[in-house]
Amino acid sequence: MDILIFIVSMTALIYGADFIIHQSEKIAFHYNISPFVIGATLVAVGTSLPEMAVSISASLKGSADIAVANVIGSTIFNIALVLGAVFLLAKKIMPDRDLFAKDSAWALFPILVFILMSIDGKLSLVDGILFLFLMCGFLLFLISSNQVEELDDELKKEPFGWGKSALFLALGFILTIGGADFAINSASSIAREFGISEWLIGLFLVAFGTSLPELTISVKAALNNQADLAIGNIIGSNVANFTMVLGVASIVNPLNVDLTGNFFDIAAAFILSLMLVFITANKMYNKSAGIALMVVFGLVIQNSFM
Template sequence: MDFLIFIIAMAALIYGADFVIKESERIALHFNISSFVIGATLVAVGTSLPEMAVSMSASAKGSADIAVANVIGSTIFNISLVLGLVFLLAKNIEPKRDLFAKDSAWSIFPILIFILMGIDGRISMFDGILFICMMGAYLLFLINSNSIEQSDEDLSKDKFNWIKTLVLLLIGFIFVIVGANFAIDSAGNIARGFGISEWIIGLFLVAFGTSLPELIISVKSAINNNADLAIGNIIGSNVANFTMVLGLSSIINPLNVDFNSYLFDISAAFIVSLMLVFITANKLYNKSAGIALLVVLGLVIQNSL
């Protein structure tokens, strides 16, 4: 039964992603907002809802390890797996936005702030409020750096309908989030059936499951030649994970962070974030970069198991 649920959940993810991408592009076109900004805000926050739900629930139950590990693991998966597959599957990636000049800093700032905040072994309520303020600063930055670009001609021919667009966008997010939750639960049951430990399930399976919305939406966007939305979704989701997810989780209940236990995983998240900066600096939007990211993911999994 779990295998069947997993297949249905994945289908819901893919189906919902189509709605999210198309309606997000429609909104971007109507308001002359760039695909990157839409991807880094509306789509990124929407696809980060599973991480938010898991980490906030874990924090409320006093499971700080799961709350923090979910964010760290999701960051690793978003960059190494999602971005790696985007580079491998997309025919041609030519972002219209200068990602290094405008956005690379946001790939590294959140995790650096997290490390500074967690050095004392605790993410406090005050730290959480600072994280939320950082998310506000990121949104203001994106709004001020927005650039008008051309969008899908087929979408431009359609008359914009707020009600239809919002309903379809909501349906898409519901399919994506519910699909992700069922995929996580069913995959967890399958993993336990094979005797996999709860820690590994939390760090990899839950993190992978909550990254499924980013994976599906970014890959489909890249295949549809919308690299800006795909990469914007990844960068925006990582910012949202550290600011909104950890911020709200620590406001609910301060999070104890054992850096000795998380040292390898935090280092891995920092390294892949640096790789993203290096890729944008040198505009290495190609299959070689995708393979390198997937190799790093393989090494991380191998050393953590």
């Protein structure tokens, strides 16, 4: 039964991703908003809702390891697996936006702040509030750096109406978030039968499930030549995961963080964030960069299970 639920959940995620991408493009064109900004705000926040739901629930239940590992794992999945898959599957990626000059810092700020906050072994109420302030700073930055890019001619011909777009966006988010939720539950129930630790459940199964919306949306966006939307979704999701997800979860209930015991995984998330900055600096939007990201992902799996 769990396998069937997982397959149905994946199908819902794929269809939901289609709705979100198409309507996001229409909104971007209608209001002269950069597809990157749409990807880093509307789509990123929407696809981060599964992480928020899981981390808040884990925080309330006193399962800090799941709450924190979910965010660390999602960062690893978003950059190594999602961005790696985007580079490997897309025929050509040519972002219109200068991602290194404008956005690469936001790939590092959240995890650096997280490490600094976690040195004392916990994320407190004050830390959570500061995380939310950081998210406000990110949103202000996006608004001030909006750069309009031209969308395809077919999209221009489609009539725009907020009612229809809102309906399809809502349906898309319901399918992606709902699909991720069922995927998490089915995968977690299988994992618990084998006695896997909460950190590993959060780092892999839960993080993979909550990263499925980012994976499906970013890969489909890249295949549709919407590289800015794909990469913007990943950067925005990582910012939202640290600032909104951990911020709200630590406000609900302070979270204990074991930097020493989970050093490898946290270091991997940090190194991948550095690699993202390096990729944007050198415009390495190609298959070789995708392979390099997948290699780090393989090392994470090896360290955890072998």
